[in-house]
Amino acid sequence: MEKKNNVSVVLGIIAAIIIVFGICIPSIFRENIKQVGDEFSKKVDRLFEDNTFYILSSSENEDLDEVVMDYANSKGYEIYIDHAGTLDIMQKLNSGEKYDAVWISNSMWLYMADSNVVKISDSKYTSINPVIFGITKSKAEELGFVGKNVYTRDIVNAIASGKLKFSMSNPTSTNSGASAYLGLLSTLAGNPEVLTEEILQDETLKQNLTTLFSGMERSSGDEDFLEELFIKGNYEAVVTYESSIISINKQLEKNGREPLYAIYPVDGVSISDSPFAYIDNKNDYKKEIFKDIQSFIISDEGQKILQTKGRRTWYGGVNNNADKTIFNPDWGIDTTKYISPVKYPSTKVTKLALNLYQNELRKPVHVVFCLDYSGSMFGTGYNQLKSAMNYILTEKAGEDFIQFSEKDKIDIVPFGTNVMGVWSTENGIETKDVLNKIENTSPNGSTALYPAAIKALELIQNEDRDTYNVSIILMTDGQANVGRFSDLETKYKQLGKNIPIYSITFGSASERELDKIANMTNAKVFDGKTDLVRAFKEVRGYN
Secondary structure, three states, X not given: OHHHHHHHHHHHHHHHXXXXXXXXXXXXXXXXXXXXXXXXXXXXXXXXXXXXXXXXXXXXXXXXXXXXXXXXXXXXXXXXXXXXXXXXXXXXHHOOOOOOEEEOOOHHHHHHOOOOOOOEXXXXXXXXXXXXXXXXXXXXXXXXXXXXXXXXXXXXXXXXXXXXXXXXXXXXXXXXXXXXXXXXXXXXXXXXOOOOHHHHOOHHHHHHHHHHHOOEEEEEOOHHHHHHHHHHOOOOEEEEEHHHHHHHHHHHHHOOOOOEEEEOOOOOEEEEOOEEEEEOOOOHHHHHHHHHHHHHHOOHHHHHHHHHOOOEOOOOOOOOOOOOOOOOHHHOOXXXXXXXXXXXXXHHHHHHHHHHHHHHHOOOEEEEEEEEOOHHHOOHHHHHHHHHHHHHOOHHHHHHOOOOOOOOEEEEEEEOOOEOOOEEEOOOOOOHHHHHHHHHOOOOOOOOHHHHHHHHHHHHXXXXXXXXXXXXXXXXXXXXXXOOHHHHHHHHHHHOOOOOEEEEEOOOOOHHHHHHHHHHHOOOEEEOXXXXXXXXHHHHHHO
16 A cells, blocks of 8 residues: 555656646647556556455454465565454445455354445355353362363353453454354353344343353453453453463463463354455456465465464364364363354344343443543544544444443543543433533643543542443543643552553544553553544443
């Protein structure tokens, strides 16, 4: 993409020269020059269109980039790989963004493609990745999960009794979270032939799932951050890909810490099949590139490389010869037993299930938004902030399955030179008054970021963590010039509680300051400089 932009700059310079000196060139020649320039521009565009093969890949496949890139380099292909969350991938494709292939985590999402916008074909799965529970081995032994058959009901009972808590990626923004959720839903429903709308309304099923998710203490908007979260924090269980558990365990053992023990419920496990599919843009040359790359990935050579990354390349069956240094039996990873895969529902039922999770089943949240109303926000920044909050705090967010529910609590802490007050609602769908205050408050003054963050901690510090997941979201467009980081650090350490403080950058915000806050609280910084609404959308996947 950078090369194409450079060519566009050169063409622009040529065009400018022609315009400047055009008065010295007869009109007939100017027309000829313009025609030649247009044709040259089209040929340049065509050249790069033909030679660059664009792949849209799930973020959890990032460690597989080198598999494709190394092969592409050996064949002289120019490859560009873009990454996004699984549900974001489908939104990108359905909105018309142009790619030549998609490498997504699970075939079920391809059924959400709008055939009027994107033509997907030639899909073949490339590896198998079970989504399972990883529990610290001492905790797994304490629960009696080692060396025996474990059912989903056993895990629910452990959570209901307060003996187990876990972290997982968000079902409404990630494949591992959605796959795990749909699998749990299916097994707790008794593994029906197919999940239906009627089954989703079963009150006993909903109560069992509510009990299960009450044990979720941290949510992540992507699988990579979930790995970082677990390695940096002090958690006892995680629900994620088998390959992620392998990756986490390598790092835990390197750090001298206890590894996770893999649990495969015998009544069903969600499977992700990582399909590599063609996007038909009527370009025969690119289709040949696609076929060549796909053939390599599923070849014996390609499959062996994927195995080194912790991916199974055999579907559900037994592999007695798997590399034990990767698929380590000491970690509970068993390639000698058949995995019973759960069946995924239709696209319609999947969407209904995701809405059910967001509105009824998930653990409620108490979130504090700290919003920058300093003078530098006046104008464009202020308008974009209002637009972002109007999206997050209304039914519009339901289009992306990130809406608040009536069980959620929301606090808004506006700040300029000082903290300007606290606007609250204890019902996440009753936000009209809060939105009116956001709309009718004008930017002014300096940037009291640290006092605002301290105020947010005070609002949330005594919340019942068994009932609510808590988080703070800072949004700023500049450098904090009121208060000090050390003041926030002292307050945070005094509390001694794991409260993540996420940040969204905007304008000339200091990422260095915000990174320090994220590192202290095991959180993350999001870039809102180009699209503030999208940044707020992303951060909602983490709380």
